[in-house]
Amino acid sequence: SYELTQPPSVSVSPGQTARITCSGDALPKQYAYWYQQKPGQAPVLVIYKDSERPSGIPERFSGSSSGTTVTLTISGVQAEDEADYYCQSADSSGTYTHVVFGGGTKLTVL
Amino acid sequence: QVQLQESGPGLVKPSETLSLTCAVSGYSISSGYYWGWIRQPPGKGLEWIGSIYHSGSTYYNPSLKSRVTISVDTSKNQFSLKLSSVTAADTAVYYCARQEGGYGDLRLFDYWGQGTLVTVSS
Numbered sequence: 001s002y003e004l005t006q007p008p009s010v011s012v013s014p015g016q017t018a019r020i021t022c023s024g025d026a027l028p029k030q031y032a033y034w035y036q037q038k039p040g041q042a043p044v045l046v047i048y049k050d051s052e053r054p055s056g057i058p059e060r061f062s063g064s065s066s067g068t069t070v071t072l073t074i075s076g077v078q079a080e081d082e083a084d085y086y087c088q089s090a091d092s093s094g095t096y097t098h099v100v101f102g103g104g105t106k107l108t109v110l
Numbered sequence: 111q112v113q114l115q116e117s118g119p120g121l122v123k124p125s126e127t128l129s130l131t132c133a134v135s136g137y138s139i140s141s142g143y144y145w146g147w148i149r150q151p152p153g154k155g156l157e158w159i160g161s162i163y164h165s166g167s168t169y170y171n172p173s174l175k176s177r178v179t180i181s182v183d184t185s186k187n188q189f190s191l192k193l194s195s196v197t198a199a200d201t202a203v204y205y206c207a208r209q210e211g212g213y214g215d216l217r218l219f220d221y222w223g224q225g226t227l228v229t230v231s232s
Contacts, residue, residue, distance in 0.1 A: 001172065001173070031217065033217070033218040033219075035156075035219075037156075041224075042205055042222040042223065042224055042225055043156065043205075043219070043222060044222075045218055045219065045220055048217075048218045054220075086155065086156055088156075088218070088219070090215070090216045090217065092214055092215065096169070096172065097169055097214050097215065097216055098158065098169060098170070098171055098172060098216070099146070099158035099161070099169075099171075099216050100158070101148075101155060101156040101157065101158060102155075103155045104155040104156070
């Protein structure tokens, strides 16, 4: 089955840049989306179509894509950015279509 | 403003069927979009369960397909999830969400419900 692979954790100091990767064989053909989830809350979309930012999401959040890896970059990390981050894409190979989430990355702001 | 609200029993016995409903306000399900269910076991990651279009067309997670039914009631502007033969492994927070997509093309989830915890235990 199709999988998206994320590092379990990333740690950065305030003001530094955090980069969270997501790898998957279908990513060159399918868009990736990124969600931020804080404890006890529903996920919030922070990046769509690999690198687009929804309205209301701070400019310090950006996304990029290269081959089978997409990257969420948070520049000038703030304490409020501490959260779990999930990538999501879709697998439309074969005769079916389904949605896949990465395992999630816990961002710790030191 | 689009809002989604999950409802249903918080406790289900093993081998029984889990049933949840998602009420949508601020947007008519009949106007488009897919409508999906996602779950999250305590302390773990997100797992897509399945999605439905207002016409009734469905896509399911292959790992759950044999036990899942998602249906839509456009007259009540809500959609529902049924998961049969549940075990403790089905204990999770269940979210409903609106999903962009087209035929054979499922994309992002832009509006989410707050989630509801369902515990499977005797």
